[in-house]
Amino acid sequence: MTTFVWEELRDIALPHVFDCGQCFRWNENEDGSYTGVAGAHACRAVLSGEADNAKLTLHVSGGAREFWQDYFDLTTDYGRIKEALAVRESKLIPAMEQGYGIRILRQEFWEVLISFLLSQNNNIPRIKTCIEAISSAYGDEIGIFDGSMRYAFPSPEVLAEVPEEDLAALKLGYRSAYLVRAASRFLAEGTPRGSEAQLREALLAYHGVGPKVANCILLFGLRCLEAFPIDVWVRKIMQDLYGFDEKDTKAMQTFAEARFGEFGGIAQQYLFFYYRERDEARKR
DNA sequence: ACCCAGGTGGCTT
């Protein structure tokens, strides 16, 4: 167990980072810290201090300081991004205030690819269950951490060899077939490279990846910060904010790219978090 | 029993 500390941070809050729908392997503890897995390492993240002068403490099973600094994207200035977005669209301001601590984690492409293949027509709690199921079945043991065994995300080599019916037994639903095919393709092609258009084209070639999932993978797995994923939530948001017909995804996509620009994906995260929080509050 | 969830593929107009 190693501990790393960063001080004098701003624009970071753990619930914003982990509950904005970008990752599925982190869970909140009773004290407000979060425990999760990144790469081959487990971690408990603790944030303290003020919003404009925060201290992040990571207790980790492994991985260098640089790995974790990179994973949490600690060197990106989100204050500057928020200012740029506010200039483009003042309607983002309440959402950016609510989710002020959102950061786009630098996750591995392979894990993001598989995670968002599992995301389609599925809800976030169940996506998390599915990912824990494949990790505990086919991922390497990391060890006991915070009271339970932790598993790395399964490698493409292992997943490519799993019979589809074994995956089906993990209750992944009809998405099982996508995973095995995706593992083979990834092993053959590796992480896609090139322009955003080339990246999108490479992603859409995966069976089970459509426009929405491609945008999630671009944003979370390939660091294309302008990629703007449109799901059922974002449809409702765009209808609410701009009066779009809820079915007209095409028009929303065009509009969003023009209006939000180079940080469109981050704008989408603020909006997604804001509306989902509001919905959670309504349910209580 | 019905509807929904970070949708997509395939088939029919």
Place this chain on the structure above:
DNA sequence: AAGCCACATGGG
């Protein structure tokens, strides 16, 4: 190009 619908699963 646009409009349907099936697709597994579990929670409300």
